[in-house]
Amino acid sequence: MNHATGAMTAGGTERTQDAWRHVRYLFLAFLGLWIVFTVFPLYFMTITAFKSAAEANLTVPTFWPQEWQPRNFIGVFDERTNFNALVDSFVIASANTALSLFLGSLAGYAFARFPRQAGGENLAFWILSNRMFPPVAILVPMFFLFDNTPWGTDSHLSLIILYLVFNLPLATWLMMVFFRDAPVEIEEAAYLDGWTPLRAFFKVTLPLVIPGMISVAMLCWIFAWNEYLFANLFVGTAVRTYTIVIPTFTHGSQTLWNFQMAFSLLALIPPVTLFILLRRYMVRGLSLGVVKG
Amino acid sequence: MAHLEVEGICKGWEFPVIDELSFAVEEGEFFVVLGPSGIGKTTTLRLISGLETPDAGRILIGGTDQTRLPPYRRRIAMTFESYALYPHLSVYENIASPLRARRLPANERDKRVKDVAELLRIAHLLDRRPGEVSGGQKQRTALGRTLVADPEVFLLDEPISHLDAKIRHELRTQFHTLEDLRKVATVYVTHDYAEALSLGDRIGVMGTRGRLEQVGNPRDLFERPANLKVAEHLGQPTINVIPSRIRRDNNGLFLDSETGDLRLKLSGESEAALAGYSKDHVIAGLRPQYIRPIDEAADGMELLSAEVDVYEPLGTNGIMMANLGSMSLTALTDPEKHYETGQKVQIAVDVSGLHLFDADSQVRLTGIT
């Protein structure tokens, strides 16, 4: 028996290993192709950002700039409103993030610590479901609703509030996940040390969830920073986010691709940096807490 | 009046966990609650500390009813089984936490933290985070945090059971020397009978639904277990349980095991225990140290032939499982001797160590009834 077993093992694995080697190259090739597919647009975006307007519009596109024109990155800001758009985006994203995080932490803590008294699992899941809610179903009424307020639709505030539609559910859910990760016993130990619940929260619980909180903040911020649909409809004159500015780089009938791409590259820096720094936590957030980062 | 009084507390969720548990702990007394895991020991401590509210019953500390008081208004210090140290704070800050909560002046706080750290031999670790110290040191830190609090009641939840044998041994010895623990009422929860016997002024053995099977001092518990459950819980290896039939003839009183493989002649205390007992059946309990393999018989000693089933040499003694006909007995041996499976041995049984329990209620027979 033992002899037979040994032989069988060796023979079997040799064959499969051989077959496996070919499969492996196939998969690696596919990975390589996908990397090319992913990187090519980014590459083309980058080189276009350095081209002159004329070169970017050539009939036969070039894959290496004939002439480098880094001035594009400054040129995009010749029109002050372009810079203002980045500022507006920043203000809206940051304010919305702060609001989402604050409200989300309240509810997240309640769901984590007093699940039953706070409305239970179903309420928590209902809050999460708003994250997947189709925005078209609320665009029109919200437009008219904001139109009737003193500040109107074309304001920071309208977007700051609207973005809560997707960021508040996310923040609530993720903060719940992070608060649950902070062991209850530590809070209980604090009660026994004589800390009242409020003091215990700030002394013990909050410091423990701060890393999670930062990652939730970053995620919310990126979503708000990148939002397009609401911004496109609600703002455009007094307030303009960078996402709606990008398609508007034209000169007469000609699209200024080089400016568009240069501006896009600049706008890309914050979210990509945040991702690189916090990618481990981000995965947790992107998968709604199901996957550990 | 006792300092801590637990009066008929009840608690349950899906099923009753604690049903009318009552006990009292005097000032300066070290009370150990002993029981298997999952029996409700931790729930008891959580009820006393205020982390849970009892469904019924009262908890009095220092004579005042504190049943409904939130934990941070009670002067109770408790260690958690999982230590529950604050991972983001240094050892120093962990220990200082109760003092900070009470807003003690900085210099006094500093002094008390350092004193406690000195006492527990963790003074050199004060700047470290809990993640950077060993299990034993974590436990010392948790202990420090409770000791420094100067509470009215100490609650210790399995403080050393998750540590390695050597550190457990060391910390157990140290519990004897911690004066603070001996000044106030302490409730100590463990599943390890040796810890309980070593530390407890009194021990309560907890059975299902938080019922105290027996409360008494260590020797009472071990030498006169009130029922079979207590006898089985105390002692390693576990006591041999031998369901037996009582037989009287001209030569005296005998116990025959139900399997018929073991006959014991009773005398002295065990004979007296059966006085006035009218049933035919009885459960005999015999600790392994009263059963020994023996080379030469001494006077009046009855020897039995048995066959070794498994033998394990341990440190202080060896443990032998021996088959006596169809019955299996655990015996304690000299570890220096080696026994092979299947080996025939002579076994001596010392009946003076016999405990007798009622066949139905499993309650100890004292002979008074």
Next chain:
Amino acid sequence: MAPMRRESDTDHPEWFQKKRKSRPLIVARWVPIALVGLPVATLLAIVIYPTVWMFYHSLRDTNIQGLFMGTHSHIGFSNYADVLGSERFQDSLLHLAQYLTFGACLQVIIGTVLALTLYEFVKSNAIRTVVLIMLVIPMMLPPSIVGVLWRFLLTPSNGAVNQALLNLGLIEQHIEWFNAGISLWSIIIADSWNWVALPLLIVYSGRVSLPPAVYEAARVDGASQWKVMRRITLPMLKEVIAIAFILRFTDAFKFVDLVYIMTSGGPAQSSELPTYIAFQRGIREFAVGEAAAYAIIIFIISAVIITLFLKYMKGVMRARGFA
């Protein structure tokens, strides 16, 4: 031996009332309600109110004028009948099916394949990290950049993609990326470029967190890599992959922006999705009643999917000790 005590209902002591195990409330009773109340109220205002509004108008003949003058009247379900009966809607459903299959589903499959390839066959940690970051960058881009970029790349006359394919000799003449029949494919390509990273990241992290000891056990047992993949890795990643699927599916019902930027649903409505029509009719053409009917239909479909998702998610979360 005495009979074991049985836990029967009649055996329970008088004081006992069965309740779910929960942690005691150390704080006052109103605290959790207050904590949850504020966010819930916010969501009621910004989600539930508009939905009710939409439902109300889906039953009325509201247009922009009517909305402002308050002159719109109840017309029952005729908006729904119009929408469901229209060829435009039915076409858009076909488009949606195409998008779900070749967009959402395929993205998850590709993402899973890429993630596992990266984990199993690329041994250097540094290379893995670099590749991962590279592959994830498109996900960090806003839809307007993605749309503009791909419109630029796919421009038929002088787009980079056509030129690159020509240079490589893969095609002989320019592909008309924005012609009817192809334009939806172009959107799907751009969307996949944008979002494959999500399933990729989720599956990759899922794989990283699988217990290594299980793999060692399989190695000692002598299982081939393929067997381990088929019998152990994929089954263990089942829930994680399901989550990725669900996330991409629910996103499909929110998907408007790329369509809007890249093709505006064209040419001749050949790349319209239901959401896009709702958007177009409601926002661009202010046929509020009809748009509302679209929106409510989408809402119902996605509510079904979300409910299914939540049910699954509850199971997963429970299995992991949540809730």
Next chain:
Amino acid sequence: MSGVSLQKVNKIYGSGADSVHAVQDLDLEVSDGEFVALLGPSGCGKTSTLRMIVGLESITSGQILFGDRDISHLDPQDRNVAMAFETYALYPNFTVADNLSFPLEVLGLPAELQRKKTDEIAELLRITDILQAYPPELSGGQQQRVSLGRALIREPSVFILDEVMSHLDAHLKFSMLFDLKRLHRELRRTMIYVTHDQVEALALADRVAVMSNARMQQVGDRNTLYNRPANVFVADFIGEPPTNFFRAEVAYHDHDTIISVMDSDLTLQPGTAAATSLRESQRKEVIAGIRPQNLGFAETAHFLTADVEISEYLGERSMLTVVNGTTRFQAIAPPDLRVNPGTSVRLYYEPLNVMLFDPETETLIA
């Protein structure tokens, strides 16, 4: 089946300045069918050793033989070795039955045979009733049995158990020890049991190999390790409560060799063999050790006098912590002993039981 032989095995992790020498020149012979425990504190290199035997870790130098087959560089599946993991490492998505039969499935055995062998092994380990359950539903003890079963089912020539009891609670552990011992007796397989718990190691194994600091310290049965520990580490690590150690000075009189413990007025009488060896070397200082079990109240010619500091009643026995000067040590006493702290007691011993170690190398003298 075959024995296992490790010859000058080394394991070095990393390279250059950061390298860690995890296992150093390790020799170990395990004969066919023998049960050997590999014992040591965490971080001593025992896990690396075991992983090298299984083939999960490469060998830096040296070789490992199964019988006379050099398997040093084979893949784990080609070694015909099975392993039960500390964390059980069950396949969570398989039923217990599938977990057990997976190694057979890998071998391509017909389904019927797989089922038959699965039933057999389940019978042996008494887990027949949980065959259709999934691992997460099982208790720790059940999971552990399944993991043993999965390792056993392939009938490997060498069987490795890695800390398999460390997650079980005390009562369960105790009964598992007996079960495992019976299992070995029935199967007579070469088993290597890795643990940090000396009680487990002594109870189970025919011989115990004690490791520390990447090196093998001593290999032997219980009596050897107890009575002739190779060095201070072994004497301290084996036995509970731990051995009492004393730093001591040696004085040579005409016939007597007297060992006086520093910082106290205690003197110890060494055994004759040790005394002779001391005399020959004329050392001035030693570390003396005596086990608490070997200090008692049965009167002999030699005793230590000390004051009781703590007296612990432990049921089957008592334990005394006593002090003389600043020297504190422990003794095991009968349970019926009642002494109050502060009482002076005489603790008797046999010179034979006094262990002497070189203060520099900490190795046993004589």
